Amino acid sequence: MSSTQKNATRKPPEKRGERLESLERGLRVLELFGQGSARNFAMIEIADQLRITRASTLRILATLEAIGYVRLDGRTYSLTPRVLALGYSYLASLGFRTVARPILEDMVRHTRETCSIGVLDGTDVVYVAREESRRLIRIDLSVGSRLPAHLNSMGRVLLAALPDADLNLYIKMIKLEKLTKRSIVDRRELKLRILETRALGYCYIDGEVDDRIAGLATPVRNRNGATIAALNLSLGFGRHDRAQAEEIFLPLLRKASQQIESIVQNDISVN
Numbered sequence: 001m002s003s004t005q006k007n008a009t010r011k012p013p014e015k016r017g018e019r020l021e022s023l024e025r026g027l028r029v030l031e032l033f034g035q036g037s038a039r040n041f042a043m044i045e046i047a048d049q050l051r052i053t054r055a056s057t058l059r060i061l062a063t064l065e066a067i068g069y070v071r072l073d074g075r076t077y078s079l080t081p082r083v084l085a086l087g088y089s090y091l092a093s094l095g096f097r098t099v100a101r102p103i104l105e106d107m108v109r110h111t112r113e114t115c116s117i118g119v120l121d122g123t124d125v126v127y128v129a130r131e132e133s134r135r136l137i138r139i140d141l142s143v144g145s146r147l148p149a150h151l152n153s154m155g156r157v158l159l160a161a162l163p164d165a166d167l168n169l170y171i172k173m174i175k176l177e178k179l180t181k182r183s184i185v186d187r188r189e190l191k192l193r194i195l196e197t198r199a200l201g202y203c204y205i206d207g208e209v210d211d212r213i214a215g216l217a218t219p220v221r222n223r224n225g226a227t228i229a230a231l232n233l234s235l236g237f238g239r240h241d242r243a244q245a246e247e248i249f250l251p252l253l254r255k256a257s258q259q260i261e262s263i264v265q266n267d268i269s270v271n
Contacts, residue, residue, distance in 0.1 A: 025052055026060050030069065033079045039163050040076040071165075078163060103259050104131040107233065111249060114234040117220070117260070118154035121146070123174055125155035128229070150174060150190055151183065153203040153215030154230035160198035161219065161227035167194065182207040202250060204242050212236065216245055218257045222264055231257045 028050050032041065041049075047057040061077055064070040068082045100117055107115040108131045117129040124146040149155025149170075159167060168191075176185040184190045197203040206214040217232035233249055240248065 022056075022060070025050070025056065026064060028052075029057070029060050029064065030079070030083065033070075040073070040078045042076050046077070073165070078165065080166065099263050100129045100260055101131065103256050104129060107131070107252065107256050108133050110252060111233060113236075113249070115231070115256075116154065116234065117229055117231050118152070118158070119229045120149060120155070120158040123149060123170065125149045125152045125158060125230070147209065148174065150176075150194075151179065151205075151209040152232075153205045153217035154232045156194055156197045156203040156205065157217045157219050157230040157232075158227060159194050160203070167191070179209055180207055180211050182211075184208065202253070204245060206242065214240075214242075214245065216249055216253060218250075218253045220257050220260050220264065222261075228264070229260075231260065 029046060032046060032049060033039065043057055043061060044054065046052070046061070047054045050057070052060075061070060061072075065072055065077070068080055070077045071080050104115045104117070107113075112133050114133045115131050116127055118125040118127050120126075125148075127145045147155065149159055159170060162170065171187050171191055171194075176187065176190070177183065178185050184193065202216065202218045204214070204216050214235040215232050216235060217230045219227040220229040220231055222228050231253060233253060235245055235249070
């Protein structure tokens with residue numbers, strides 16, 4: 001029999017049953033927390049909504065708690081900030097810098113200021129995309145650089161999106177250092193500033209990490225409305241006061257955030 005005849009009579013390969021049901025259920029549990037307005041669920045609620053047995057739901061939640069993705073508070077579970085690392089992995093897998101670069105370049109061209117995108121990772125904001133302006137004042141930051149989130153305008157936008165319990169834990173555990181005369185070292189004042197950011201929907205910081213730099217940042221949200229990243233402009237401190245910065249740059253920053261959101265929400269992949 002020729003090789004052609006053998007190929008013709010060969011049966012197509014059967015589809016292998018490679019689905020891992022427990023993993024699928026675990027991911028469905030995580031997705032449930034991102035739906036609607038509820039941030040906390042009892043085990044029974046999760047089992048009923050996802051139509052999973054209570055015994056299986058309890059095992060899934062115990063696993064997620066053990067690896068740090070959910071927290072048990074009394075009888076209800078909530079997500080921890082560690083799930084944001086999944087969002088960071090998603091952005092990285094998209095080749096996010098490539099996707100966002102034209103938008104950042106356009107911002108730099110119109111504003112002549114450095115433009116960056118950051119995500120929250122633990123207590124830090126991590127830069128995942130950055131385009132430098134050609135102005136004389138420069139900060140030694142690049143993709144992958146980290147800064148304490150509370151000192152950075154992007155970081156405060158991301159902290160403002162946390163549930164209150166997680167925000168309180170963050171403020172309690174961080175070390176507050178006076179890097180400049182404007183750095184906030186009082187925990188109550190820091191929380192008030194972050195809550196102000198939450199109410200405004202953007203953040204302006206002037207000279208808290210570097211006397212020469214102010215920052216203006218807006219959130220980047222996914223299709224469920226959750227903040228997964230932040231976009232900012234690093235402004236030369238003194239060239240504009242806060243009112244001028246908000247009037248001139250905030251509309252441009254919000255428009256750029258919306259453009260990035262449209263990419264993320266449409267789930268466009270980049271090779």
